[in-house]
Amino acid sequence: MAQVDRRQFLGRGAAALLSFTSPLDRDAAAHSVPEFRVPLPIPRVLQPERSDSSADYYRIVQREAFTEILPGIRTRIWGYNGSFPGPTIEARRGRTTVVTQTNQLGVPTVVHLHGGVTRSEFDGFPTDTVAPGDSRAHQYDNSGRAATLWYHDHSWRSSGLNQYMGLAGFYLLKEDSDIEERLPHGQYDVPLMIQDRTFTSDGQLEYDHQRHHGVTGRVVLVNGAPWPVMEVAARRYRFRILNASNSNALRLALSSHQPLVLIATDQGFLPKPVVVSTVGLVPGERIELVVDFSVYPIGSQIVLQSRRAGGLAGPVMRFDVVRAARGDTSVPDRLTEFEPLRRSLATRTRTFVFSAKPTVAAPPGVRWDINGQFFDPLRVDADPRLGDIEVWRFINRGFLGQTMLHPVHTHLVSFQVLTRNGREPLRQERGWKDTVAIDDGEEVEVIMRWSGYRGRYLLHCHNVEHEDHSMMARVDVV
Ligand code: C2O
Ligand code: CU
C-alpha cells in the first residue's frame, strides 16, 4: 500500500506555529489548511439556455460571490456565475456554441477561449473589454480538434488579478469516436484545474504579483479546493489536467512512482500514448493522462505531487482507492492520425525573443518584452497570411538575473514543436499544442498553419503577470 505522510501547511511567522484547530478559529484556519481533508469538487456542467438545430446558447454572469474554499471560511471571489472555478461548458465539434457573458463586476472584463479557433471579434482581444453592466455574446464555431480548452479573463493589465480572483473555467470540446469509447469516459473522465493561491490571515485571496514576476501561492487548489482528496474505484480514469496558475509551473508525478500514461496534450490526442515518470505543466498548458488504479489494493492512498524546482513542489491532491470495479476500458496504441508539418512547406520564419527591461522604481521592478517591445494594441507585430505555414522561433533570453520561465501561447492556431534547443521536442510535446514552455536560455521552434480566420490575434507569455506587463504581441492574420 502506498503510504503517505500527512503534512500540515504552514503559514508565515507566528501563524506557522498553529496547527489546524477549528473552523471558527479563522486566522489559524487560513494559515494552516489541512491537506487531503476536502473532497475533490467537480465543476458543474453548464446547461444551455436554449438550443436549435445548429447551436447551443449559454448565459454566464460574472459576479462577486462568497464561497468556501478553506474549510469554514467564506472567501470573496469573482466568478463566472459566481463559482470558483467557473462552470464547465461542454461543446461538440462542428456544432456552434454561443456564450453571452454579462459583466456584473465593478471592473471591465473580457473573455478568451484558450485553444479555440475563434473569430477575431469573439476572441477576447485585451482591449475589447466589456464595461460593468454590459454584455457580449461570443460565438464559437468549434471547428478545432476535440480537446480540453478553457475560458478565462484577458483584460489588458488586469487579467492576472481577474484570473486570480476566479475568472477561469473549463471548455471541453468533445467528439464521439471509438477511441473515446474505449478510454475511460462519463464519470471516469475527470477535469482537474490546478491553481496556487495565497490567503490573507482572514482567509481572503491575497494578490501580490511580486513586481510583475508573477503571483505565487502557498495553497494548492484543485477545482477550487485545497489539496483535495478523491475517492476512486480500482479501475482506469482519464484526467484532463490544466495548470491554471498565474505563474507557477508544475512537474507532476504519483507518490507510488506509477508511470504516467499521457494520451493528450493542449490540442487533443497524442498520436500514441507516451509513458513518462513525471510530466511538466506550465501555466496555460493541458495534459491528459490515464491512471489505472486497479494495480493498487483497496485502501491505498496515492498522492499526486509536483516536483518542479523553482515552481510548485509538494502535494497537489490524493486519490484514495475505496472500491473494486470491473476494468472495461483500455488505452489504444494509436490515438489519432498525426501528419507532421514539414519545415520545407514554411513560407517564412519569424523569431521572437522573450526578455525583460528593468523599470525605474524603488525597489527596481521589471517589465517583460518580446523583441525588445512592450505590448501595444495598435502595433502589429506579426502578419501571417491566412493559409500560410510558418516556423516561429521562441528564444528566452534572461536579463540581469531576471531569468524566468516563459510559457508561450498563440491564439487562433495550434502548432507542432519542431525542435527544443536544436534537438527533438519532449515526448509530451509530440502532438498539437498551443502553449509551450520556454525555460531560461532555451530556444524552441514551432511550426503552424495560419488557418481559421483573418483578424487580430495574440502571441504572449502565459505567466499572466508577464502578459499584463507587457509580454504580448499583436498578430494580424491577413
Ligand atoms: Cu489562455 Cu491569451 O490566453
Ligand atoms: Cu488563448
Ligand code: CU
Ligand atoms: Cu513570461
